[in-house]
Amino acid sequence: MNEAIHPLARKAVIWHLAVTALVIILMMIFGVIMLMNQGEMISITPQWFYKIMTAHGTGMVGIAALGGTAILWYFLSKYVKLNPAILIVNFVLFLSGVTMVLISIFVFDFSDGWTFLYPLPAQSAKMYGAAGAVFFLSGMLILGIGFLLLYMYLAARLTAVYGGLGKALGWDIIFRGKKGYGPPAAVVATAMVIITNSTALLAGATVLAASLVNIINPAITIDPLLAKHLTYAFGHIFANCTIYMAVIAVYEVLSEYTKRPWKANKVFLIAWNCSTLFTLMIYTHHLLMDFAVPKWMLIIGQVFSYANGLPVMVVTAYGALMIVYRSRMKWDFASSLFFLSMFGWVAGAIPAIIDATIVVNHVMHNTKWVPGHFHTYMGMGVVAMIIGFMYYFNKTEGNQQHRGIDTFTIALYFAFFTGLVGSFLYAGGISAPRRWAEHLPQWVLSDQVGAVSGIFIVLAAIIFTARFFAGLRSVGTNVPYNKNSAAG
Amino acid sequence: MYQVIAMYATVFFVFLLALAFAFVYGESKRSGEYSAIQERGYKIRKFYFLGLIAIMAFATIMTLGRLPYDRNQAEAEGIIETKVVKVTGIQYAWEMSEERFEVGDKVQFDVTASDVTHGFGLYNEKMELVAQTQAMPEYTNTVYYTFEEPGTYQILCLEYCSTGHHVMVKEIVVEPEGGASDE
Structure with a gap:
């Protein structure tokens, strides 16, 4: 079944992408500011550093989810008729939640990190006032409710069309x-x-609500270890799923460009079922240094973190290589970024898997090794997919053409992103801690390399975004999304 | 040691990955019949899959016997404590029941926190992270470490604990075996 996307949904996808593009640039600038401060190239107060850090983490994960949602909705609309009102409701709730988060940080000085690790918000509320923590936690809750409503609606639609989530998973x-x-x-x-x-959001809603209650009435507490489980069950899964949404574009577009089918055979389905199960389980690798957690649970964290690499390494990325191999595919902005994003995904998984090894984690947990791996995964994986989709959208819905500057910008982005994540991983290798406003002299050089790389990444992102907005002017001039669409 | 292994292993595997992507990119300009490519690709994938399983199994076997968690493991490795040190994290300081050690001391650090979650990160004189555990309110995490070299060690907070996180550092002195030299 091939449906054309609803015109209102198409508009909503544009809003999603426009906000995503602008916020990514802003968050990247925040990242550069932090690196420049650590690298002693500028000087900001620790309070401002940690406020920016909180905004950067929350903003990047949130916006990757928003961009991923646009991709998911756009392509799922080919196969399942969707009501665009739900997408718009999610968008409005997202913006409302983000506004509250920004108010908490920049008006009420909330700076407890995007992981808001209990009981830190309550402790900060005692010192700096409750407004910041309450705005932040409530904003996150509203944001989560928007996504939960979206997933409940999508579950209902998949059940109606395919007979249930089990059948949708083959x-x-x-x-x-x-x-x-x-x-x-x-x-x-x-x-x-x-x-x-949905599991992640329910876990997140529980710990957010518990934290809010604890701030309002400190007599009501929650076990800190349970709170940590819930926090990472939320944070890890939610961040992880951004790529599982965005990768839909890779399947759809590489298949279209190569004119080769990328069908869900049995191995493909087993891989996605494994990803479902493993993604739910492996958040425990964030607790490997919590020795009070039962040992069997921590060993699961290691073993299944290894296993979680297999579906992408053996099926998805390998499938991308196979479909491109000897295909005479046209290399343009979209196909180049989607191909490179698969490299970024696997390249990010490698240091993650290594760090999930308990004995390694014992000397690398919470060093800059950790942002090293997830910046590879997010920047060269998820964000590359989203930017690739922006071009594809403009090309398919309008008439955007690949130009020489696009090749240059892609090379600029990936070359300097390699520099950025290399600086992070090296810093982790020499034990530089993450989330430190000020660094010792031996760590400063890596920060400076990261900051300079970051400046060029921001430049590339600005060019990408300018090209996207320029291309938007032609959207609507092309035939509808699917040229063979029965509905189109 | 593990940091070096992690860095080299990452560079090695990412390099192999880059080679694979570069090879496929180079081959993308040629054409081939996809069903034949799939048939061959699936055969290669079996070996690739088994190779990955073998690497992961090897890493699991090599490392799961060295977990830093429990007393039995510490005893098996000869780290039977001679000193039990109570460590409490509090914004933004470390309170310790003992702060001076000697080379050869086998120390059991019982780590907790009195306000929010902190991270107990033990750094040697070269500022290499040598051991860590989380310092969490209501829980005590026990980590074992044997001091093998003299010098000034530092305990850094490795879990973000608010705006003074980066100043939460404590120095501890490890003297040569037999006590401090008079020189």
Whole structure:
């Protein structure tokens, strides 16, 4: 089934992408400011450093989720009729939540990090006033409710069209021996994200509500270790799922460009089911240094963090290599970024897997190694997918053409992102702690390399964004999204 | 040691990955029949999958026997404590029941926090992170460490604990075996 995207949804996708593009630039600038401060190139107060750090972390994860949602909605609309009102409700709630988060940080000086690790917000509320923590936690709660509503709606639609989330994940093929292929990749990925992110959001809502109650009435407390489990069950899964939404574009677009099918065969479906299960389990690798956690749970954190690398390494990235191999594919902005994003995903997974090894984690946890791996994954994976989709959208819905400057910008972005993540990983290797406003002299050089790399990354992002907004002018001039669409 | 292994392993595997992507990019300009490519690709994938499983199994076997968690493990490695040190993290300082050590001291650090979660990160004189655990209110995490070299060690906070996080540092002195030299 091939449906055309609803015109209102198309507009909503544009709003999502426009906000995503602008916020990414702003968050990148925040990142550069932090690195310049650590690298002694500028001087800001620790209070401002940690406020910017809180905004950077919250903003980047949030905006990656927003961009991923635009991709998911756009491609899922090909196969499932969707009501754009739900997407718009999520967008409005997202903006409302973000506004509250920004007020908490820049008006009420909230600076407890995007992980708001209990009981830190309550402790900060005692010192700096409750308004900051209450605005931040409430904003996150509203943001989460928006996504939860979206996933509940998508679950209902997949159930109506495919007979349930299990069938959308191909269980009848995996377990009941049904022949043929499973649903389209966009549907399989959506089912996975519904299951994992709904779980994450419920965990997040629980700890957010508990933290709020604790601030209002300190007599009501929650076990700090339980709170930490809930926080990382929320934060890790939610951040992880941004790539499982964005990768839908890779499946759809590389298949279209190479004119080769990328169908959900049994191995593909098993891989996505494994990703569903492992993504739910592996947040425990954030607690490897909490020795009070049962040892078996921590060993699961290591073993399944290893295993979680397999679906992407063996199926998704390998599938991307196979579909591109000897395809005579046209290399343009979209195909280049999608191809490179698969490299970024796996390259980011490698140091993550290494750090999930308990004995390594013992001497590398919470060093800059950690942002090293997730900046690879987010910047060269998720964000590359989102930027690639922006171009694809303008090209498909309008008439944007690839130009020489696009090749230059992609090279600029990836070259300096390699410099940035290399500086992070090196700093982690020499034990530089993460989330420190000021650094010792031996760590400063790596910060300076990171800051300079970051400046060029911002430049590349500004060019990408300018090209995206310029290309938007032609959107609507092209035939609808799917040229063969029955509805189009 | 593990930091060096982590860095070299990352560079090695990312380099292999880059080679694979560069190879496929180079080959993308040629054309081939996809069903034949798939058939060959799936055969290669089996070996690739088994190779990854073997690497992961090897890493698991090599490392799960060296977990830093429990007393049994510490005893097996000969780290039977001679000193039990109570450590409490509080914004933004470390309170310790003992601050001077000698080379050869096998120390059991019982780590907790009295306000918010902190991270107990033990750095040697070269500022290499040599051991850590979380310092969490209501819980005591025990980490074992044997001081093998004299010098000034530092305890850094490794879990973000608000705006004074980076000043939460404490120096501890490890003297040569037999006590401080008079020279």
